[in-house]
Amino acid sequence: MKRILALAAISCGMAFGQAADVCTPSVYNVPSAKYPCVYPDHRAMFRVNGPNAQKISVRIGQGFDMAKGPDGVWTVTTTPLVVGFHYYSLQIDGATVADPSTMTFFGSGWQNSGIEIPEPGGDFYQAKDVPHGHVSQQSYYSKVTAKWRRAFVYTPPDYETNTKGRYPVLYLLHGWGEDETGWYSQGHVDFILDNSIAAGKAKPMIVVMDNLNAVKPGEDGTIFAARGLPQPPATSAAGRGSAPAGRGGGLADFTGATFTEMMMTDLIPMVEKTYRVLPGRENRAMAGLSMGGMQTFLTTLVNLDKFAYIGGFSGSCGGRGAAFDPKTACGGAFADPAAFNKKTKLLFLGIGSIEGPGTKNFSDELTKAGIHNVYYESPGTAHEWLTWRRSLNDFVPRLFR
Amino acid sequence: MKRILALAAISCGMAFGQAADVCTPSVYNVPSAKYPCVYPDHRAMFRVNGPNAQKISVRIGQGFDMAKGPDGVWTVTTTPLVVGFHYYSLQIDGATVADPSTMTFFGSGWQNSGIEIPEPGGDFYQAKDVPHGHVSQQSYYSKVTAKWRRAFVYTPPDYETNTKGRYPVLYLLHGWGEDETGWYSQGHVDFILDNSIAAGKAKPMIVVMDNLNAVKPGEDGTIFAARGLPQPPATSAAGRGSAPAGRGGGLADFTGATFTEMMMTDLIPMVEKTYRVLPGRENRAMAGLSMGGMQTFLTTLVNLDKFAYIGGFSGSCGGRGAAFDPKTACGGAFADPAAFNKKTKLLFLGIGSIEGPGTKNFSDELTKAGIHNVYYESPGTAHEWLTWRRSLNDFVPRLFR
Numbered sequence: 001m002k003r004i005l006a007l008a009a010i011s012c013g014m015a016f017g018q019a020a021d022v023c024t025p026s027v028y029n030v031p032s033a034k035y036p037c038v039y040p041d042h043r044a045m046f047r048v049n050g051p052n053a054q055k056i057s058v059r060i061g062q063g064f065d066m067a068k069g070p071d072g073v074w075t076v077t078t079t080p081l082v083v084g085f086h087y088y089s090l091q092i093d094g095a096t097v098a099d100p101s102t103m104t105f106f107g108s109g110w111q112n113s114g115i116e117i118p119e120p121g122g123d124f125y126q127a128k129d130v131p132h133g134h135v136s137q138q139s140y141y142s143k144v145t146a147k148w149r150r151a152f153v154y155t156p157p158d159y160e161t162n163t164k165g166r167y168p169v170l171y172l173l174h175g176w177g178e179d180e181t182g183w184y185s186q187g188h189v190d191f192i193l194d195n196s197i198a199a200g201k202a203k204p205m206i207v208v209m210d211n212l213n214a215v216k217p218g219e220d221g222t223i224f225a226a227r228g229l230p231q232p233p234a235t236s237a238a239g240r241g242s243a244p245a246g247r248g249g250g251l252a253d254f255t256g257a258t259f260t261e262m263m264m265t266d267l268i269p270m271v272e273k274t275y276r277v278l279p280g281r282e283n284r285a286m287a288g289l290s291m292g293g294m295q296t297f298l299t300t301l302v303n304l305d306k307f308a309y310i311g312g313f314s315g316s317c318g319g320r321g322a323a324f325d326p327k328t329a330c331g332g333a334f335a336d337p338a339a340f341n342k343k344t345k346l347l348f349l350g351i352g353s354i355e356g357p358g359t360k361n362f363s364d365e366l367t368k369a370g371i372h373n374v375y376y377e378s379p380g381t382a383h384e385w386l387t388w389r390r391s392l393n394d395f396v397p398r399l400f401r
Numbered sequence: 402m403k404r405i406l407a408l409a410a411i412s413c414g415m416a417f418g419q420a421a422d423v424c425t426p427s428v429y430n431v432p433s434a435k436y437p438c439v440y441p442d443h444r445a446m447f448r449v450n451g452p453n454a455q456k457i458s459v460r461i462g463q464g465f466d467m468a469k470g471p472d473g474v475w476t477v478t479t480t481p482l483v484v485g486f487h488y489y490s491l492q493i494d495g496a497t498v499a500d501p502s503t504m505t506f507f508g509s510g511w512q513n514s515g516i517e518i519p520e521p522g523g524d525f526y527q528a529k530d531v532p533h534g535h536v537s538q539q540s541y542y543s544k545v546t547a548k549w550r551r552a553f554v555y556t557p558p559d560y561e562t563n564t565k566g567r568y569p570v571l572y573l574l575h576g577w578g579e580d581e582t583g584w585y586s587q588g589h590v591d592f593i594l595d596n597s598i599a600a601g602k603a604k605p606m607i608v609v610m611d612n613l614n615a616v617k618p619g620e621d622g623t624i625f626a627a628r629g630l631p632q633p634p635a636t637s638a639a640g641r642g643s644a645p646a647g648r649g650g651g652l653a654d655f656t657g658a659t660f661t662e663m664m665m666t667d668l669i670p671m672v673e674k675t676y677r678v679l680p681g682r683e684n685r686a687m688a689g690l691s692m693g694g695m696q697t698f699l700t701t702l703v704n705l706d707k708f709a710y711i712g713g714f715s716g717s718c719g720g721r722g723a724a725f726d727p728k729t730a731c732g733g734a735f736a737d738p739a740a741f742n743k744k745t746k747l748l749f750l751g752i753g754s755i756e757g758p759g760t761k762n763f764s765d766e767l768t769k770a771g772i773h774n775v776y777y778e779s780p781g782t783a784h785e786w787l788t789w790r791r792s793l794n795d796f797v798p799r800l801f802r
Contacts, residue, residue: 030511031614041632050496052455072495090498094473095451097491097498102504110431111505111512127540127549134554136537137591139528148528153535160675163564190538213432274561 026102026115033101042080042117046099049073053093061089082354083119084386085186105186108177112118125389126187131157132200135184140270144262146217149210149265152184154277156197156204166276168283168400169206170262172392173292175315180211186385191194192393199398208271212288212295214259250344260299264306265325269273282345287311289388301333304343309399311348313391314355319362326369337370345372345400350391352381374398427503427516434502443518445483447500450474454494461489461516484520485787486587488513491681500637504509506587509578515587524587526790531599532558536585539680541671547618550611550670553585554676557598557605569684569801572664573793575694576716581612584698587786593794604799607674613689613696615660665707683746685802688712690789702734705744710800712749714792715756715784720763727770738771747799748774751792753782775799 023037023045035047046058051072058064060266066074087107090099098104102112104188133156142149156167172189174182183189189207196202268284271277284307288296293315300307301317317330334340347366351359363375379391424438436448452473459465459477467475488508491500497761499505505512534557543550557568572634573590575583586592590608597603672678685708689697694716701708702718718731727735735741747766752760764776779791 023604030507032510048496050494053451054455054494056496089501090496092493092496092498093451093455094453095449095457095491095493097493097501098505098512100490100498100511102512103507104499105562106431106504109433110501111499111503129542134537134539136556137585137589139533141530155537160677181513184538191539274563372657 001130027118028102028103028105028114028116029101030139035101036099038115038117039077042083043077044081044115044117045075045077047073047075047101048090048092048099050092055091055093057091058088058099059091059096059391060086063091067139068174080328081115081117082218082380082382082384084381084384085116086384087114089113106179106181107186110236119386122386124195124393125192127191128195128198128215130194132194133157133159133190133197135190138270138274140266141194142214142262142266144258144265145199145214149262149266150180151208151210151271152180154184154193154207155275156206157194159203160278164274165204166278167204167206168285169208169271169275170280170285170287170309170396170399171208171210172286173210173212173265175211175288175289175290175292179213180209182385183207183209186390187389187392192389193396196393196396203400205270205400206275206325207398208267209268210263212259212292214262216258219258232332253303254362256295256298259295260303263299264303267305281306282308283400285309285311285346287313287348287392287395288315289313289391290315290383297330301330304333304340308343308345309348310344311350311391311395313350313388313395314352315358316349316362318365319349319351319358319360321358322370324365326365326371334366334369334371344372345401346351347371348376348380348391348395348398349373350376350387350394352378352383352387354380354382355387406702427506428519429506429515430502430648431504431516436502437500439516439518440478443484445479445482445516446476446478446547448474448476448502449493449500451493456492456494458492459489459500460492460497461487464492466764482516482518483781483783483785484518485782485785486515486517487785488515490514494611503611507578507580507582508587520787523684523787525582525596525794526593528592529596529599531595533595534558534560534591534598536591539675541667541670543615543663543667545617545659545666546615550663550667551581552612552672553581553610554672555585555591555594555608555610556676557607558595559605560607560677562771564677566605567679568605568607570609570672570676570684571686571688571710571797571800572609573687574611574666574689574696576689576691576693580614581610583786584608584610588790588793590793593790594797597794597797604801606797607672607676607678609668611664611668613660613693615663617659620659621628656777657696657699660696661704664700667705669707682707683709684801686710686712686747687751688714688796689716689791690714691716691784698731705734705741709744709746710749711745711747712751712792712796714751714789714796715753717750717760717763719766720750720752720759720761722759725763725766725770727766727772731765734772735767735772742771742773745773746802749777749792749796749799750774751777751779751788751795753779753784753788755781755783756788 023039025034025037036044038044050056056074057068062077064078066076068074099113102113105114133150135154138151138153205214285298286296286307293312297317300310349359350365366373376394378387381387424440426435437445439445440738441628451457453576455688457467457475465477465479467477469475490497500514503514506515536555539552539554678794687708694713701711750760750764767774777795779788782788
């Protein structure tokens, strides 16, 4: 009976009626791996083979010490975890490494393990029987950075067949320590867009996902990090005890102004030459998460002639505690509310409900100052990818209207 | 002076004239990671932070024990390694894990570390200033396996603009324990095709990279593995000491006949419906590496009405030591050489020179039996991705002529 329930649970995902003792393998496990697994109450169980180790712990926001069995296999069951996607790592006798049982995800500058604590009924980011777009890898040479770069580009389901059609474009950025793979690997951008387009909510659009990191030859990529801009919350270099040996100092190969220059000089022209794109600011949106949200505000607020839609998911130019003065905040972008509102068709602020009140306060201050904005709060989620998937899902139906 | 040489070496790659003591970071390191690095004589140096570990070794084909420094950082310099791409892992007090300093690569059923020992002048698989195609992710539902699947699809540089053009298709498979990401991640299929097309050597074509693993609901995926078919040479489950804990028994979720049925029922129809494809067997090729080469022969030799071009890279239906009888070998596919030669426009066998004589012997036996075939030997390489990149580079100019 337990086996039948287990099979049912696996085939149905995390559903009501599931036996309380069923631990379902995380969706990000490598094929055939039964662990880590997740209980219906959101506790997770981890297992690692380490016959000669003295101490192994799982670092997932906080640390959980594992216990060694007589077979040399270490196990631990956590307390209930917050719903959503979490990077995690193992500490094996002081070495910080990924768990070999999961696929890996680029965050905090290295290939972490990942686990999903599923939300009940959360299927907007999953593959459904609807028309599917493509995510493709696009190589291009950047004159500004003097390097080859890679973007991922989502084209909507009808892009291949509607060969006379032209499409608006959303430029979408990852966060600190992540890269251009984030939105399609952890974020499921393709399924979110497919499902939203199929439901008639979002307009068919192209989504361009590039890499935040952009420095000119000889430029110091650590400048941005040194400005006190956001650090990752869970598995930061500090949170991992120490960075893996062999790593140089600068995880962030990044300066905000250079990214903007690269985007204007190299990325947007490449996209508009390569893809069938609708012209003009009203067909161009930009959004990003965490540091990518900050970059979005940095780039767009001084380029309102090029962007009519702006989104920050757990990251923008405000909400970090400084007193808000509409005349000077965000480089003075909001000094003339009427002019700003006339130009900007959408200013969107998304946040997880357990990330703190900063973003809500910022939205309220903007509203008080007469700046139109949309505030979206993801219930019960933290500074992680479920917040950002939900933010994107709420954001894209509002674009290009 | 040493610093100037080091900078020159980094900017030029591994080039002649490089100082003998310069250790160049591997191209697959995470951003800013200086280790692992490779010396001009192909020794590699590894560094791992493990302050409380008792023993750490690097497993790269063979094991190399690391030595602990007073700062808790372990290091080792290997003997010279064979040129090409190598999966590798760390053993930390008995736990088999990836090195956090590199990007990860799916092989042997998990996310290994990877290192490239560069070949002098090997630039055919690198990004050049030529028109670039796209590699895109294609989701589709398989009726045969009753699951969503994912393929990666390369479309050539002119595919987007030449909207009336139709293209021939190469179906290209990975090896044991790998997945559909292999050819574009480790194999650089996009740059190989871009460069070969730009040089006028290969015809513009679509390349479809799917996943070998295909079982029907309830089918046992370990059947194929149990038949004694190829195991990976370097970082096999056995070679890694023991599989990571939490892993189930069957790494190979695979039966050869089911893959063929899935390909005919689901994959090819999806591709021909979704992409602008030229019809018929003379516009359809199939190739694969190692177990993917074996699958290619399994699939094509009983479907010669559907494929005119066949390639096996370090894997086919022969060369594994059994006595060759042209009447019965490979299911009798070669029993009538004239008929086979008339139908098959290319039978290609690629191998690394240090993989042993089996494939050369098989090619000679086929030739003796009157079966036209092309034998390609990659000089100085092993059962790894440089052999397969070179095989692909030699293979694609011969297609669709």
